[in-house]
Structure formats: structure tokens, C-alpha cells
Amino acid sequence: MNQATDEYDVIVLGAGPVGENLADRTRAAGLSTVIVEHELVGGECSYWACIPSKALLRPVLARAEARHVPGLRQAVDGPLVAADVLAHRDEEVGDWKDDGQISWLESVGIDLVRGHGRLVGPRRVAVTPAVGPDGADGADASGGEERILTARHAVAVCTGTGAALPDLPGIAEVRPWTSREATSSGTVPKRLIIIGGGVVASEMATAWNGLGSRVTVLVRGSGLLGRIEPFAGELVAETLKEAGVEIRTGTSVKGLARPGGADGPVTVTLESGERLEADEVLFATGRTPHTADLGLETVGLEPGGWLTVDETCRVRDVTDGWLYAAGDVNRKALLTHQGKYQARIAGAAIGARARGAGRLDTGRWGEYATTADEAAVPQVVFTDPEVAAVGLTAEQAEAEGRNIRVVDYDMGHVEGAVLYADGYRGRARMVVDLDRGHPIGVTFVGPGVSELLHSATVAVAGEVPIERLWHAVPSFPTISEVWLRLLETYRG
The missing domain is CATH 3.30.390.30 (FAD/NAD-linked reductase, C-terminal dimerisation domain)
Structure with missing residues (x-):
């Protein structure tokens, strides 16, 4: 295979909000920077998580609040117009096209290479061309060739996470919803079973119940939002139940089936032997890092796991300190705003080290330390x-x-x-x-x-x-x- 070789100061793997912010900081430091992305520029948050979920939730929450305002109750008694809500969601995600994001990259002088990037040794990334989001060849000017990129100073892994699915009988055949399908569905299922009790489960129960689904939530633990103060999950559960959502705690799933084929209902079998039926089932059971096919083994790291980093998001156990990991892949705080915070600090650290700065201020609350990841992580759950x-x-x-x-x-x-x-x-x-x-x-x-x-x-x-x-x-x-x-x- 013919290969084209390019050299940059910094290579960023992943063009979500984290990768974009890190690239913005290194470019602002005067370093030539390229982003490698095989999906949409803007990433999970822009198209399948934060933005579409909040577009779905806002009408539901606005109506709920209006029902408690004198003079407005009667005006909002009817159901939401689901088609309008879904259309607005589509508009907010740009109909899953990334033209605007690409324009921003161009405006700040950051190059983009479409394709799957993987490490092939220290400071070297091989990019396999991918099909672009519009169906066209996404290999840019490489003409379909594999492209070898070399970094003078740093490679930053900002590839995020994907939904973690349990190993259950029938799960592959059922093809359940993950957070992606839950935020991008073009129709409202009549019956929806949600498995999980965290933020995604709570928000999607709120959204789809508000849009007309009959929702059942199956929680393995004792309640919702287990990582926040206990009264938070209790109040959210109370309101969901009043809205008609069934919440079952201490419940485990044994298997799934879709007997009627792709268009038929889903049967969920519980450990107790009870069977529940729904039109769709959503698994909101955690996240797993996108690190399995990044070539980490070529630089002495185990593939598929979380990346351990220092205060500046530099990956530990990598010789010469050229590899960084920001955002979900380092497991410090799986939130978009914290990933962007890490990206700003990591980008600034890369820039400082590239210009030969001495010892960086990485002490508690230092200029180059992600202290907030341990001491002050903010989070909002957009429920009622x-x-x-x-x-x-x-x-x-x-x-x-x-x-x-x-x-x-x-x-x-x-x-x-x-x-x-x-x-x-x-x-x-x-x-x-x-x-x-x-x-x-x-x-x-x-x-x-x-x-x-x-x-x-x-x-x-x-x-x-x-x-x-x-x-x-x-x-x-x-x-x-x-x-x-x-x-x-x-x-x-």
C-alpha cells in the first residue's frame, strides 16, 4: 500500500469537544495541529448525548414547571407534539452533519484527517481512510491511501467512551438501544424498558415518558442516581412515579429476545423468571473506553483499558512523556465539561513543554493541574x-x-x-x-x-x-x- 507521510507538532485522536479544545489550545500556542476523526466532527456530546438529550428534555421539563404556575396549568394540559420536539432535536444536532464544526476547525487553522487513527510506535499515527458522514470517501487528499502522521511533540488521545453492554443471552439479536439510539430515535416507542439507574436512565425515563412512552425502569441497586446524595434519587423517583413511570429496584435481567424479528416487541426475562415486554429496551449500564484499537500495544500499553494520567493528562508509563489522554478515556471525570477542562490544561502544558518551559506548576490548583477533577466536579441531571x-x-x-x-x-x-x-x-x-x-x-x-x-x-x-x-x-x-x-x- 502506498503511504503519504505528514509531520505536525501535535496529533489529536478524536474530534469531540475534548479533542477540539485541546487542539485549540495547542494551536493557540503556535503548534501545528491535526485532528483525526472517523465519525462526525463534534463527537458524542454534540450528536448523541448532551445536546440531543437536552433538546428532548427541555419541552418536557418546561411543561412540568408550567403546570405548577397559576394561570398556565390549563394552557399546558394537553400532550406534547412529539414530532415538533423530535424535529427541534434534529435541528439542534445539525441533522447529524458536521459542516459547521469543520468550518470552525478551518477558521482556527487546525487540520482534519478523516479516518481511524492508531498508534504505530512513538509519536507515529497511521490513519486508515473512513467513509465520511455524507457517504463520500473521507480520506481527504490522501486519495484513499493509508496515511502516516508524525508528531514532533505530542499525541493526545481524546477518543471518549461508548456504551457498555452486559454479556446477556439474546442481546446481540435484540439490538437494544444504547444512549445513541435513545437520543436519536425518530419515533416514540409505545413501551420502553430502561435498564439502569444512573443519569442516562433517569434523564431518558423523563424524556420518553414525557413524549408519550409507557416507561419501566429496572434498577439493580436500591434506587436512582446512586452516586449523588440519596435524597436526589428519591425526589426524582417520586416525580417519575407520579408521572406514570414504573420503577423496579433490586431487579436483574437474565436474558432478552425479539421473537417476531427486527420489527417485533422485545421480551426481557428477569432473574425471577418474570417476563416483561416492550417495543424497545434501553441499556444505560455504564461506559467503556474507546481504546481497544488504538495501537496502544505498540508503545507498551495494554489495549482496551482506561489510560492513567498525571496532573497534566500526560499518560504515565510512556517513555519521554509525549502521549496525553484527556476526557473520558482517562476515567477521571466522565463529563463533557470536565473533559474540556482537562483539554485546556493539557493543551497548555503541551505548549509550555514544547517551548522549553522549565518545571510546570502542577501543584494543587496550579496552572497546569487538573485539581478540579478530584475536588470540584460539577454535574447537572436534567430530570424533574x-x-x-x-x-x-x-x-x-x-x-x-x-x-x-x-x-x-x-x-x-x-x-x-x-x-x-x-x-x-x-x-x-x-x-x-x-x-x-x-x-x-x-x-x-x-x-x-x-x-x-x-x-x-x-x-x-x-x-x-x-x-x-x-x-x-x-x-x-x-x-x-x-x-x-x-x-x-x-x-x-
């Missing part, structure tokens, strides 16, 4: 009610041996919440490290709380002392007055 959390839960803090005080407050007692919605249901929790005198975790649950989260993130990441927070005066009458109530409760 919304869940917004940052930092440690009380259980996590206790497991670390911290001397803490937990402060809870009923958000329905805040005047701004009373005005926001009749019968406002929500709860706030602040976890304070008594030895350090600042919050290390904050959780809000309730309608509209997602916009409160950044204030909590600033308080946690900034390690703002409780006594200083007392001087941060929230406006009246807003939901943000919950901060005042938490502080008043803390002071007693």
Missing part, C-alpha cells in the same frame, strides 16, 4: 426535579475521614422557590470541612436549580471560607437565597 451537585457527598467525605458538618434545607421554604412554582419540592445540602472551614460539597434538587450550580462550584473550587460566604448576599426574592438559609442553619 433537576439535580445539581458539586464536590463530595457526605458519604464520600466521611469515607475520606474528613471532619464534616452536613447542613440541609428544604428549598420549598425559600421565597424565590415559592414564587417559582406552587408546591415547589426540593432540598439543598452543604457539606462543610470543619478543619478547613469551607464547603467541600453542595447539592441542590428542585426545579431550576441548574443555574445555582456555578455559585456552588466557585465556593468549592475557591475554598471560600464560610465566614466570607456570609458576606456574599443573594438577591431577594430568588431561589439563590437558599445560600443564606444554609449559612443561617450552619451558624445556628
Whole structure:
């Protein structure tokens, strides 16, 4: 096979938000940069995760909130127009075309090579041409040849993760939904079974129930959203049940079948022997890294696993420190915004090292350290009610041996919440490290709380002392007055 060889300062594998941000930072540092991508530029978040899921959820949540506002209840009593919601979702993802993203790459001087990239030794990447998203040859100017790219300074793996499917009898034949199908389906299934109890399961139960599906959620554990404060999952489950969703906890699946073929219903067999039937079944049971076919073995690493990195996202156990991994593949925090944060720091570190900078500031909260991945990870779950959390839960803090005080407050007692919605249901929790005198975790649950989260993130990441927070005066009458109530409760 003929080969074309190209040399860049930096090669980025994966053109999702993480890869784009890292490439943007290295290009801004004056380094020639190329991105290799075999699917759509913009990645999972733009086309099959964050953007389409929130486009599906927004009408559902807006209607739910409107039903608690006097004067609006009667106006929103009818069902959502599912066709309009799906059409808006399609518009938000650009009808699964990446022209706009490619234009941005061109505008900042980042090259794109379409195809599957894999390492073939230190600083070397072989790209196998792929079919472009429009069906055309995606090999760019290589004319269909394999292309060898060489990096002068760094290769960054930003390939993300895919849905993890369990090894169950019949799963291959059934071809169940994963998060991709759940966010891109062009029709509303009459009956949907969701297996899992995390963020994807909770959000998709909210979305598809709101669009008209009869939803059943099967949770192996004791409840929803097990990694957040317990009251969060309890409040979300309560609202889902009131909306008609059936939630079964402590339930395991033994097998699946689609007896009538591809267009027939799915039968889900439980460990108890009970059989359930649905038109589609969604597995929301975790993620697995896209590292199986990256050629990691050619640089002394095990293929298929998570990549272990240092504070700058440089992969450990690789000679000369030229390999980086940012985003989901390093398993530090599987969230788009945290991956972008890592990408900014990694890109800056690559640039600094390329220009011969001395020892980088990689200490806690240093310029080149991803400290927030351990201390201040924010997350929003777009359910009814919304869940917004940052930092440690009380259980996590206790497991670390911290001397803490937990402060809870009923958000329905805040005047701004009373005005926001009749019968406002929500709860706030602040976890304070008594030895350090600042919050290390904050959780809000309730309608509209997602916009409160950044204030909590600033308080946690900034390690703002409780006594200083007392001087941060929230406006009246807003939901943000919950901060005042938490502080008043803390002071007693």
C-alpha cells in the first residue's frame, strides 16, 4: 500500500469537544495541529448525548414547571407534539452533519484527517481512510491511501467512551438501544424498558415518558442516581412515579429476545423468571473506553483499558512523556465539561513543554493541574426535579475521614422557590470541612436549580471560607437565597 507521510507538532485522536479544545489550545500556542476523526466532527456530546438529550428534555421539563404556575396549568394540559420536539432535536444536532464544526476547525487553522487513527510506535499515527458522514470517501487528499502522521511533540488521545453492554443471552439479536439510539430515535416507542439507574436512565425515563412512552425502569441497586446524595434519587423517583413511570429496584435481567424479528416487541426475562415486554429496551449500564484499537500495544500499553494520567493528562508509563489522554478515556471525570477542562490544561502544558518551559506548576490548583477533577466536579441531571451537585457527598467525605458538618434545607421554604412554582419540592445540602472551614460539597434538587450550580462550584473550587460566604448576599426574592438559609442553619 502506498503511504503519504505528514509531520505536525501535535496529533489529536478524536474530534469531540475534548479533542477540539485541546487542539485549540495547542494551536493557540503556535503548534501545528491535526485532528483525526472517523465519525462526525463534534463527537458524542454534540450528536448523541448532551445536546440531543437536552433538546428532548427541555419541552418536557418546561411543561412540568408550567403546570405548577397559576394561570398556565390549563394552557399546558394537553400532550406534547412529539414530532415538533423530535424535529427541534434534529435541528439542534445539525441533522447529524458536521459542516459547521469543520468550518470552525478551518477558521482556527487546525487540520482534519478523516479516518481511524492508531498508534504505530512513538509519536507515529497511521490513519486508515473512513467513509465520511455524507457517504463520500473521507480520506481527504490522501486519495484513499493509508496515511502516516508524525508528531514532533505530542499525541493526545481524546477518543471518549461508548456504551457498555452486559454479556446477556439474546442481546446481540435484540439490538437494544444504547444512549445513541435513545437520543436519536425518530419515533416514540409505545413501551420502553430502561435498564439502569444512573443519569442516562433517569434523564431518558423523563424524556420518553414525557413524549408519550409507557416507561419501566429496572434498577439493580436500591434506587436512582446512586452516586449523588440519596435524597436526589428519591425526589426524582417520586416525580417519575407520579408521572406514570414504573420503577423496579433490586431487579436483574437474565436474558432478552425479539421473537417476531427486527420489527417485533422485545421480551426481557428477569432473574425471577418474570417476563416483561416492550417495543424497545434501553441499556444505560455504564461506559467503556474507546481504546481497544488504538495501537496502544505498540508503545507498551495494554489495549482496551482506561489510560492513567498525571496532573497534566500526560499518560504515565510512556517513555519521554509525549502521549496525553484527556476526557473520558482517562476515567477521571466522565463529563463533557470536565473533559474540556482537562483539554485546556493539557493543551497548555503541551505548549509550555514544547517551548522549553522549565518545571510546570502542577501543584494543587496550579496552572497546569487538573485539581478540579478530584475536588470540584460539577454535574447537572436534567430530570424533574433537576439535580445539581458539586464536590463530595457526605458519604464520600466521611469515607475520606474528613471532619464534616452536613447542613440541609428544604428549598420549598425559600421565597424565590415559592414564587417559582406552587408546591415547589426540593432540598439543598452543604457539606462543610470543619478543619478547613469551607464547603467541600453542595447539592441542590428542585426545579431550576441548574443555574445555582456555578455559585456552588466557585465556593468549592475557591475554598471560600464560610465566614466570607456570609458576606456574599443573594438577591431577594430568588431561589439563590437558599445560600443564606444554609449559612443561617450552619451558624445556628
